[in-house]
Each structure stands twice: as C-alpha cells, then as structure tokens.
Amino acid sequence: MSSFTRSAGRAADQLRAIRITRGFTIHAEGSVLIEFGQTRVLCTASVEEKVPPHKKGSGEGWVTAEYGMLPRATHTRGSREAAKGKQSGRTQEIQRLIGRSMRAVFDLRALGERTIHLDCDVLQADGGTRTAAITGAFVAAQDAVNKLMAQGLLGASPIKDHVAAVSVGIVEGLPLLDLEYTEDSACDTDMNVVMTGAGHFVEVQGTAEGAAFTREEMNQLLALAEKGIGELVVAQREALAQA
C-alpha cells in the first residue's frame, strides 16, 4: 500500500475546494472565475453574430475555445506566447480539447449562425487547468445562452446537457482524483476525463508518464473520474441557480 499523503488531509477520491464565481468581469456575455483549490481560471463567453468560413451558409453555429496562461501564473515565469509569436503545442492541444468538449453538448443547428468564443485564461496554476477551464467554460457558455434567450435571439436552448472535466492519476501506486501540481509532477499515469451530466464520456486522454498502466488501473481511474465529475456537475448547477 502507498504511504503517499495528500496536502491538507485530502482523501484520494476528494476534489479540491471548488468555487465558481459568475459575473467576474463586466463586458462578456458570460464571465466565470473557476477555482479548483489554488488553480484559478477566468472563462469568458463572447457571442459573435457570424460563423467561421466552414460554417457559412450551413444554418449551423460554432463553439470554439482559446486558452492562455498569464506568464506568472506558474512557479517560475513562462515566456509570453504573444511575445514569442506563437502558441505552444500544449496550448493548441488544450484549446482544441476545450472546444471539442463544449461542442459535444451543443446542438449547433439550434444555436443558429453565430459563434460562441470561450476564452480560458489561467490567472494562477496549480494543476488541472484544462479541466477547470472546461468546467468553468460550460457555466460561462450557459450564461451567454441565457442572455441570448432573454433577448429573444434564441427560442430554445441549444445546450443539450452539462459537460465537466477532471484529472485523475496514479501517484506512488495510489489512484487519486483531481491532481494538484505536486501530484501531477510525481504521477506515473495522468488522465483527463470529460463527461456529460448524463455520465457519458466525451473525452478520455490517459498518458503513462512513467510505467505503462494496466486495464485494472484504468478502471480505477475512470471510477474516480465519474465520482468527481458528478460532483462538479452539482457545483455547476448550484452556481447557475444563483441570481
């Protein structure tokens, strides 16, 4: 058995403190600060009344995401991607993942020919920024959709279900839910799981950072993720229930 102990006495299958603050900034149609413990991501939803070229004239809308990290969101300062003149492979991979996850619960035809841009900017990083981003972006998107409905621009909601995400991993042989940075650095296997409110999988991305993992370990990790995402969906509902 592993002797690994989590910080602040957290249980292996316990999420960090989750906080979802709606209306964090004033201009965006949806603006959510989501916190998974010390990880803080600002997710804004912006509605644009046009679609990218591949959707023009299709009668369908588009939902897309961009991801960024402030240079000093991390322990040591990273270089600014705008100054370097290009986004890293990691950044592109994450923003593609967020976009796909959001589109999985959107009926693009019901959205009509408009685009929802989800900007996920990490103000402070402590592991799990991409899963926090997905979980927060959903709430921002819901706020933007609610605004469109309140304005009469949409008759019915194009959102079919909730979507949320969490990381799971194996550290010193112990399967853990919602890894923080020190756990993430030490883990053998790291898996990001995205699920719907109905409990189905949208994305499963598991990577063996150290030793390859077994089918049994995978099952343990998926069970942890199901538990965590269930709780995140509850947190989303509670946040959206507030005025």
Add this chain to the structure above:
Amino acid sequence: MSSFTRSAGRAADQLRAIRITRGFTIHAEGSVLIEFGQTRVLCTASVEEKVPPHKKGSGEGWVTAEYGMLPRATHTRGSREAAKGKQSGRTQEIQRLIGRSMRAVFDLRALGERTIHLDCDVLQADGGTRTAAITGAFVAAQDAVNKLMAQGLLGASPIKDHVAAVSVGIVEGLPLLDLEYTEDSACDTDMNVVMTGAGHFVEVQGTAEGAAFTREEMNQLLALAEKGIGELVVAQREALAQA
C-alpha cells in the same frame, strides 16, 4: 463653458476609485491587482537571476515590462495576440513605456545582475490601462525588491523614488483627470503623464486626437496630472504600508 457631465457625479479633477490589492496571486515575487474604477490590471513582478545580453558582465541589472489584454477585457472581443502570432504596435508601445517608466526610478547598478520582469495583464478595460499598469507595476516591483532584501540578496533598495501615471484629456473643451473609456473615445486631446514621487516628469505623451491643442491647454492638463499623480503616490504608500 462645457456642459459635459462625468458619470457618477465625478468632478473634473477627481480620480476614479483606486484600489490596490497586494498578493493577488501566490507565485510571483510581487503580485498586485490595481483598479482605476472598472479598469482592472494584474501586475506581477518576477525576479530572474540573469540579465539580457546587452547587460551581461556590466554589473548592472535590468527592469523590463510586458503588457497584454485578455481578449474579452473590452466591450467587444479582441483577437488574442498569441493566436495572431504577433503583438500589435499599440501593445509594444505600451510595454516599452512601462519599462522606461520603471527604469526611471531604479538604480540598475544597485539592483545587481538580475532582471525584474513586470507583467501587466488587463483583466477588464475601461480606459487608462497603461497608467494603471505603471502605477500597479511599481507596487509589485517594490514587493519583489522587499523580498530580495528580506532574503539578504540585496543590501539596500535599488528603488530611488515612487513612479505613477495618470491620463488627462480635454472633452468638449473641459480638461479632465483620469479618463474612462467613454471620455477617452470622445476626447480631443489625450495625454498620459508619468511622474516620480518627487513630482518630476518621467514621460509626457500628449496627442491631439481632434483639434491641435494650445500651450494654455497643455498647462491645464499638466496641472491636473500633477494633482492626480500626487494622490496615486499616496495610494501606493498606503497599500505598501499594509502587512
């Protein structure tokens, strides 16, 4: 006489509500959220124990700044500079201005061969982002220097004086202090002024957006700026006096 009225009954020579929150994020050596009314800029100071090539072996340190704006900090979403692959001329102009302003109050020899990076990221924009950035970056830089001194890495402070900045402008003939976005868009003349705690000028950048301005108008604007910067320096001192 002008019939222009400021929002919230603000007087022509009155700053917006100024708030300076130190320790806004946990990783940086200095981390300050500064608010000029609805304008909110996160300023972090990062210490790096090396210098850029032009200072190598000089015995002197360097202080430099980068500036960014989150895509939805503004009324309509702007494109992400990292995704476009280059910083705009405006961004570069602003970050050069912040860097020069900071260096004006630093004794680079006393800093030793290390670099202080000041990252100024606009979370929400309502006019005056560059002047808020300068005013907040100074506080972040002071916190970083204090940390270096507490660690014994610096014997004496390389900071010679405060530096702060404010915008002034003429709207419908009326000279105004600390323009918010709607005023900035309507003004004929827009001037950004950077001054030291001793009341001397570091930068004066005045631009006639509409009609060219007279020497008399310039004098009125400079007087307003002196008043505002005096108050900003007091706000910096009060913020730094807290634990």
Add this chain to the structure above:
Amino acid sequence: MSSFTRSAGRAADQLRAIRITRGFTIHAEGSVLIEFGQTRVLCTASVEEKVPPHKKGSGEGWVTAEYGMLPRATHTRGSREAAKGKQSGRTQEIQRLIGRSMRAVFDLRALGERTIHLDCDVLQADGGTRTAAITGAFVAAQDAVNKLMAQGLLGASPIKDHVAAVSVGIVEGLPLLDLEYTEDSACDTDMNVVMTGAGHFVEVQGTAEGAAFTREEMNQLLALAEKGIGELVVAQREALAQA
C-alpha cells in the same frame, strides 16, 4: 444490430493488410515504410550525437518525433505547412503523441547523451496515419539502435519493450478495429490506443465525435485495441527478424 459493412469484406475486429518495409531509403539509420491498407507512412530514425538544452549534462538521451503529410496525400490537396509558415494544431498534437509513445519504451539513461529523431511523413492517407506512424517509428528506432550497437556505441539496448498503436471506433453502433478514412469520417466515437508489447497502456485518447460513449462501449473498444495491437507487435517482430 448494425447493418454496416466494411470494404473488402473486412471483419469488425480485423486489421487492414499490414506491410512493413525496412530500408526504404538509404541515408537514415532506420528507414521504414509502413502500410495499414492504403495508408502509407515513411518513418525514418536519425541519430544525432547531442541532446536538446533541457537534457544537456544530464547523462540522458532524448527521443523525439516530427510528423508531416505531403500536400496530396489526401483526397483533396491540403496546403503545405512549410509554405504557410506554421504547423497546425493537429500536426503538433500528433508529433507530441508519437514522441511520448516512443519515450515510453526507451530507457533514456541507457541511450546516453544522444538524440533519436523520428520523422513520420505520410505519403498516402486513408485513416489511421498516427497509429501507423507510431507502429512504424518503433521499427525504425529499433534499426537505429541496432546500428548503434553494431558500431559499439551502445553496449546494451535502451529499448525496453515494443510499442504499437491502433485506432478503434464505433460506426453506426458497431465497434470496429483499425478505421479507414470513410469509417473515421462516419464514426461516433474515435479512439487511438498505444500499448506496449507486454500489453499495457501507454496512451488512450478517446473522443466522442457524435454521441457521448458509455463505459460499456469503452470496454468493447479497448478489447478490440488489445487484439489489434497484439497482431501489430507480431508484425513488427516478423519485420525485424528479416535480414
């Protein structure tokens, strides 16, 4: 039950014809043309007697991959990434996946301070280019390692196990192994699985393109992948057994 029929009477759990041609080009330390049916990828391994900056002086080597697709490898011509001046997010995602997969079976310390570059260039695409690339790159890497051992530059092999990959997916409700392009375009769920010769997981990347997938479906897909990868490892062994 699904009425979907695969081309050429292929069974749902059947790989396409796999061909592995070693020594396809003459200059590289390892050069393999791998074919999964009509998908053809040229994988070359190049040994460089130095390491990237993050490994300098570490006593460890590095294994990395780049991926490309000839403009007319596909049904309609794609634009050349070198001419556009940047690699797409998809390209970067794939080459990061190939690199991680190779490193999972390499003992970097046993490799010594040298780099193996794996270039995977798609000559013809018909679905599954990334899984073919991983499967072929392993053979090229093995050839390069054998050459280093024959030259006395390496005493023992730094390769700990085989690694191979295959795609699986659900088309019209039917779980299928090794999707070709028309199947890939039509599938609801698409999963790329990378496993070792010992049958452990290195990467699992499942994406719901249409409806989200259930735990049961995931289990079916993983079982198919295990079967396919077992056969691919046999094909790798047979290819390597030839002179």
Add this chain to the structure above:
Amino acid sequence: MSSFTRSAGRAADQLRAIRITRGFTIHAEGSVLIEFGQTRVLCTASVEEKVPPHKKGSGEGWVTAEYGMLPRATHTRGSREAAKGKQSGRTQEIQRLIGRSMRAVFDLRALGERTIHLDCDVLQADGGTRTAAITGAFVAAQDAVNKLMAQGLLGASPIKDHVAAVSVGIVEGLPLLDLEYTEDSACDTDMNVVMTGAGHFVEVQGTAEGAAFTREEMNQLLALAEKGIGELVVAQREALAQA
C-alpha cells in the same frame, strides 16, 4: 552654466542646415529628400484609389505612414527588418506617430475614399530621423494632393494646415534644439514635438532618459520647439513655392 559646445559652432536654439529636395525620385506622386544636417530621409507619397477595411463605405479617406531605416544608415550596421521578419517596437512606434501627425492636418472627408501612403526611409541617420520624416512627409503629401487637384480628382485641398516636427532635449543641463546623434545619446531628457503651421500642438512626447525633468525645463523645451518648428514651416513653404 553648462560648458557643452555644439558641433560646428551651432547655437543652442539653432536648427541644423535644412534642405528639402522635391522630385527626388520619379515614380511617386510626391517624393522628397529631406536633410536635417547629416540626417537624410526619403519621403514618398503614394496615392491609392481605395481605403483600408475600417474606412470602406465611410466616404472618408485615409493617410498612413511606414518608416524604415537602411541597414547601414547608422554608425554600425543594423539588421534588416525584412530579413528578421518583423518590425521592431521602435519602428512601429515611429510610423504610428508619423501617421497620426499627418492625419491631424488632413480633412479625411475632403480627401474622399482614397489612401495616401507616406513611406519614410532613412538613408543616413544622425539623430532626429522621425522629426525629419514628419517634416518631409508633409511636403510629399502636399505634392501628391496638388497632383490630384491638377488631375481634377480633388476639387479643393483636404490639407488644413502645415505640420512639422523637431526634437529638443537637455544635455548637461543645457536645453538644445534639434539634437544630432551625439547629443541625443548624451541627453537627460529627449522630447519630440509636432506642431501645426498655426502653432498648436499635435504631439508632445517627452522622455527622461536620465534624471526626471521639471515643469520649468519642460517649458524651456517647448519654447525651443516652437521656435524651431516655426522655421521648419518656413522651409516647407519655400520648398513648395519652387516649380
């Protein structure tokens, strides 16, 4: 009192020899070589019968500028911006300044939906290249407008007033007009001033390179600039009076 002596016995409030050569090249609608002593800038005005996107359909024209420096315009060779693949922050700052200065004296509605491009290329640099560029670009723009009027494409001139620029600075305590390179390198305060023929300010950009400057010093510098720009406007008029 300062013991600083200017080269060639120039007085503190004296411009360098100013030469304005119209028709320096044959293709452009306006082509001016302007010399401030050894500083030589080629300013061309090109008329294009269309406007950038933000002016399309507005009934207004546009006036814009680009600035460049030949690699060996300076004492030591600088790298070519076209070869580096990007313009420096300094270049962008200068070309934005030239553009704003020109637009300050243009009635864009009277110009109609066409663009005047002002290209300012420094053939030889000895301080003051941006102020020479503004002063010369005005003459080139006037020539281009005259050509449009002669062709009947414009009924009345869209140019409302002259615009010219000069640098001023404080070297060893002495306020100086029109700094040459060695003075510019040694100065504590450097200010670029752009004014109209009517004597009003278009831009004031003052920077403390060494010690911060006082209100009194600023007044001295502005007085010098007013004198110098008055003389430059006379030089523009004389040049334009020639056939």
Add this chain to the structure above:
Amino acid sequence: MSSFTRSAGRAADQLRAIRITRGFTIHAEGSVLIEFGQTRVLCTASVEEKVPPHKKGSGEGWVTAEYGMLPRATHTRGSREAAKGKQSGRTQEIQRLIGRSMRAVFDLRALGERTIHLDCDVLQADGGTRTAAITGAFVAAQDAVNKLMAQGLLGASPIKDHVAAVSVGIVEGLPLLDLEYTEDSACDTDMNVVMTGAGHFVEVQGTAEGAAFTREEMNQLLALAEKGIGELVVAQREALAQA
C-alpha cells in the same frame, strides 16, 4: 586530361538509370515517382477549379509548383521547414524554377480558369533533385491533363510540348552529365538546363562554384545537356505510353 572516374563506371555523357513510375499514389490527378539513380522525387499534380487572384476573370489558368525535401532525404538530417516556420531561399528558388518551366509548355488560355498544382517532394536525395522534379512533374501534369480531357472538362490539350531538365557540370576539368551528389559537391561549375521536346531552351542557370568558366566550357556543357534532355524526353514518352 582529368583522371576523374564516375561511380559504377558511368561515362561522362551518360545519364544515371532513369525510372518513371506513374500512379505512385492513389489520390492525385497525376502521381509520378521519378528516379535519377538514387535521387527519388514524388511529383503529384492536383487540379483545382479556381485560379489565384492575379488570374481571376482573365480566362486563363495557372500552373504552379511547390518543392520540399523530407528531413532525412539527405546524408545528415536537415531541419523540417514546417517546424522552422519558413521555407529556405533555396526551396523558394527551386519551386519558382519548376513553376516557370512548366508554364513554358502550357497554353494557359487553353487550360481555362483552373490551377494545376505540382508538388515535388524529395524522398531521397543524391544530386539533381530539381532537374528530376521538373522532368517528373511534366509527366504528372500530362496525366492530370489527360484526366481532364477524359472527363470532358478540356476539349484539347493545353500542353504544347514536353519539358525536361538535367544538370551538367565540370569536375576536375571534365564536363559531366547528370551530376550525383559527390560530383555536385566537387564541381567547379554547375549548370541546370531546362529544354523543350523541340530542343529549345527554357532555362539555363550556370554558376561558377570554383573558378569562373569560359565560353568554350559553356558550349561543352550545353551540348551535354542537349544530349541528356533528349534522352529524358524519350523516357517521358515511354512512361506515358504505358497504360
């Protein structure tokens, strides 16, 4: 007299073994693998039913080429141009040459408003890649035109004549036809010659790598090139005569 001996007993005026394989890949309208000895270039022709901006509405079509080299086509691995983010000057020079050579034998009006893209990708390099590319691209273009005619999209062929290319050079005083890599590296003069089936010149690009060359030497080289290109045109005809 020179004592230089060619590999494999090749005569000074002898081409390497030429192989032209049509239909090398399945998607392109024309797909040719051409081999000049160990040099192997994949040439594909793609038909696009639109033209670049400068031909829009002209009634004329366009023929253009792109050139690339796989990173390990050469003895030592070259860096991937897509990863570096730009094509080298050499690459651009070669693809411009291929494009001009193809257009020299095309009647662009007879082609109609469509584009033929010729992609020439070097799988293996041993000298003469650009001349092999031109020779192979012609065959791919012919196949694409034949397909357009078979589809009834073109009534008559827009191809007016064959075009082929070969390199010639002087090594240790000896004029040689069709240089391979070791000869190319050692030569004093290197010349690439492009000719039509009728025996006229399309391009002559001769460069003195060592000593400048005389008129007499030039005449010898041109005679060799004429002989070689005559044989290449025969090889093209034979390849095209096959089903």
Add this chain to the structure above:
Amino acid sequence: MSSFTRSAGRAADQLRAIRITRGFTIHAEGSVLIEFGQTRVLCTASVEEKVPPHKKGSGEGWVTAEYGMLPRATHTRGSREAAKGKQSGRTQEIQRLIGRSMRAVFDLRALGERTIHLDCDVLQADGGTRTAAITGAFVAAQDAVNKLMAQGLLGASPIKDHVAAVSVGIVEGLPLLDLEYTEDSACDTDMNVVMTGAGHFVEVQGTAEGAAFTREEMNQLLALAEKGIGELVVAQREALAQA
C-alpha cells in the same frame, strides 16, 4: 527584321548612361550609388569583425549580400517586406545571386575571419536592378577592402578580379543589351550574366518568358553581355581611380 526602337535612340548593343558615385553616405566602409539610366541602387559595404557559424574557426572570412527595394521605387507602390514579415522569393533569389557573385572574386582565406556585408537597396527601379546591384556592390566592396588595407588590418587585397553584371534579352526578335523596364516587360527571353574582369562567366541565368530560345539566340545574347560587361568594368575602374 524587328522594327523595335529603344528609347532615346539607344542602339541595341548600347548600355544606358552609367554613373557610379562613391561615398554617397558617410557611415559605411564603402558606399556607392550606382545608376544604370533611371535605375538607382545604393550599395553599402559594412565590415564586421566576425563570421557566421559555418565559418567560425576556419581561418576564412565571408562575403554576403542583402537586397531590398523601397516600396515606391517602382511605378506602383509595392508592399514593404518588413511590414509583411517576410522577404519574397524574388528578393531571396537576388540576394543569393549577389552574394555568390561577390564571393567568386574574393579569396576568403586572404580576407581573414571577418565578414563583408553588402546591402543593395533600390531607390528607383527601371529594369536591371540586380545587375546594377552587383556592379555597384563590387565598387563598395573594393572601397571597404582599401580601408582595411589602409588601416593595416589586411596586408594584401583578397579581391582577385573585378566582377560586374548586365541583363540581355530578346524583344520582338531583337537581341538587346541592358534592358530597361518597358523592354524587360516585353521580352521573350531575359538573361542575367555575371562576368569577371578577365571575361569569364560567374553566373548565367537565362529564362524564356515567352517562346523558348535557340542555341543561336543564346550565343547572340552572350556576345552582347560580354561587350556590356567589358564596358562596366571600365566604368568601375574609372570610378575607383578617383580620389
């Protein structure tokens, strides 16, 4: 026989008026304005006391060239390459040609480990800018070498011979020397020839813009080029003979 008449009664085998002005700018080690009729190119030579990486420690120097064209050097304004962020293929082709031509007459070992940068910037274009650039760059390089010898940094000249260049072409069947822009646009064949003072070829680049050209036409063009380059070398000698 052709009825084509050249402007200003120029004979078919006559150069335009050639003017070579040394010392055109003050900072460069060599600075030459060369004029071929209305074509005006500023060629500067800059000496740098280091070499590029591929020559480090070789005991040899390097000679390299860059080429640029001011945006309004031509009839209609071209876009600025620095603003576009890349040099065109044409620009790169020309600067590679100038560099090779210069190196053909330099003994790089005798130059020692230093670099001569030749910057060729077209102030005004009327055909033949690359040939004027080569001819002028030689004079600038000679001035820079003379300065190195006068300073005692070089004992003997590393320049082995003159090098100069001219364009020739066939317009309406008539072979012409030194094409101006209108001739260049109308020609069927365009050839740039670079030769040494001894009358040997350094580069021959002939392109059929219209009909392919015959061996006989090529001979006529080379004869014209020999005549023209002979006269250009005389002009170089005369310019260098002046104080």
